[in-house]
Amino acid sequence: MKRLVLGLAAAAMLALAPATAQTYPTRPVTMLVPFAAGGTTDVLARIMAEEMGRVLGQNVIVENVGGAGGRTGTERVIRGEPDGHTILFGNMGPMAASRALFKDQRYDPRSDLAPVGLVADVPMVMAASKKSGAAELKSFVAKIKAEGDKVTFGTAGFGATSDLAPRLLLHLSGLKATIVSYRGAGPAIQDLIGGFVDGVIDQTATLLPLHAAGSVTALAVTGESRLPQAPDVPTFAEAGLPDFGMKVWNALAVHKDTSPAIIARLVAALDTSLSSDFVKKRFEDLAVPIPPPAIRGPAHLDQLVKTEVGRWETVLKDVPKQ
Structure with missing residues (x-):
């Protein structure tokens, strides 16, 4: 009897798992911006939250959690629940360069975040x-x-x-x-x-x-x-300064243990939103290029993060860590 009960329970859990992903999101989604309100990352996040909310069929609410160069908010996502209801709208600072600047950084963006996709290269x-x-x-x-x-x-x-x-x-x-x-x-x-x-x-x-x-x-x-x-x-x-060519990439990521099905839902929502007339017009007004479809997905962002961590470690090697 015990084996039968355990078997039925396991079957029930397997049956429920895809339903959870298919019905995501089941409540409003928090889009966490790891900086104070008013900056570029915040402005872009609010545009994307409005459109992604329409696509997902749930409100996407922007929450600003500033501090420690963006690490405080980033760590909130990393320590949170892996259910896709808290997503990070970050940039190359806390998602790459911070590894070279802080002695006490408690996360590695290459392994502690699951990439969703590139939003902008500004x-x-x-x-x-x-x-x-x-x-x-x-x-x-x-x-x-x-x-x-x-x-x-x-x-x-x-x-x-x-x-x-x-x-x-x-x-x-x-x-x-x-x-x-x-x-x-x-x-x-x-x-x-x-x-x-x-x-x-x-x-x-x-x-x-x-x-x-x-x-x-x-x-x-x-x-x-x-x-x-x-x-x-x-x-x-x-x-008169031709060597200065820095641009800033902004991207979406989630907890590393978020299910692939939920990540796929977010990837699709991001792609649809970036292709919308609303986002195209708002980004154009702000002189923000929209990435082409070929580089929007998680595979490109995963490689970008890994490359950028190494690049900034080289560039900032003489800057004392805090």
Whole structure:
């Protein structure tokens, strides 16, 4: 009798497993952004959450959990339930480069997260505050040469992409300035507008609208050509720093033990959302390229994360770990 009961229980569990995946999601999904509200990753996440919610048939709610360069929020997903109801909307900071920057990092993005797919590969913009007096990249560089560490870059926090960018720029130019860390890009950009920091290097989605509004001055953008959304902003090559070509990839991932069927559902929802007119228009307005279908899936993201971890370990080998 005991064997019969155990057999029936096992059969019942097997029968229920595919049904759970097929009915996912059974409640609202939390899209966790590991940075403060107002930054590019947050802006893109809110666009994707709105469209993916329509595709999945459930509300997708954005939750911001900033701190430790994006690691705090990332760890929340890693320590959470592997049921697909909490998904990470992260970027190359906590999903790759942070391995080279923090002595106490408790996770490995290559093995502790299951990739869902690439969302965007976003150009970077360097912007100066109006108070800085810099109207072009050359004048900002001249300001750094003259004033040294009195010149400040605001960032979303140590290890964030807006922190990696000025470190790379200063390395390439052989200059020194002061890097000021905030709890997210939003607060850093607010201080840029207020003139409390001289410059910020962040993604197009946050800085180009402010440049268009006259709140800050965009000095240069990464990429081979100028962006149609900001034809007055030169490329870094045109502005005199051709070696600076950093772009920021944003992506979705889940707990490593999430079932393949639920991951497949999220992959399909992401692909459908990226192909929607709503996302295409919103991304275009922000000068954010949508990845082609061939590189959207988990296989490409898995390889990208592994490659990027190694690349940033090389680039940041001389930066003291925190």
